[in-house]
Amino acid sequence: NAGVTQTPKFQVLKTGQSMTLQCAQDMNHEYMSWYRQDPGMGLRLIHYSVGAGITDQGEVPNGYNVSRSTTEDFPLRLLSAAPSQTSVYFCASHPGALETQYFGPGTRLLVL
């Protein structure tokens, strides 16, 4: 199993550009989440999904969209990038409520 994969590893955007961060898992997990990690702030939940077709907002959802058309994929879209979205983004999945989360390797995003 590849586990949780994320692409790209690193991306530079200009303010106002859009892009999609990809996340895929091959463990057949129902639950998937997106986090952002900023210095001194830990991991903050952006959006999460409890199954294909079902998504909900986390703590910091503004400026981000998600969709979940398949169990495997959970892309995160930045509609109009802002410097405040410079961060490291992690995707995670878990098989059920209260279960251990498995994390992808992260995407470092720099918005100029």
Next chain:
Amino acid sequence: AQTVTQSQPEMSVQEAETVTLSCTYDTSESNYYLFWYKQPPSRQMILVIRQEAYKQQNATENRFSVNFQKAAKSFSLKISDSQLGDTAMYFCAFTRTGTYKYIFGTGTRLKVLA
């Protein structure tokens, strides 16, 4: 709302010594799970240990153990015989029944000194 607090931003320990990382949390729920994750310089998040709140026995994984004090809402991580490979950020996390959200602390940066 649930919160997770890690009050030690940075710590250091000599190789082979023991170190304890602190974590406190706030919840009114009775059924919840707690986790410690390790994030080495590679940035990959790795589960270290987990504790179910209904279990009184403290979880142990090799050199890693927890001191779970439910009444005090404290969940500290003890690393015994510290190794250079233990150098990493350590995050405490919480989740409870009825939600699919996990709440993370701000992390403790641990450096193991040779």
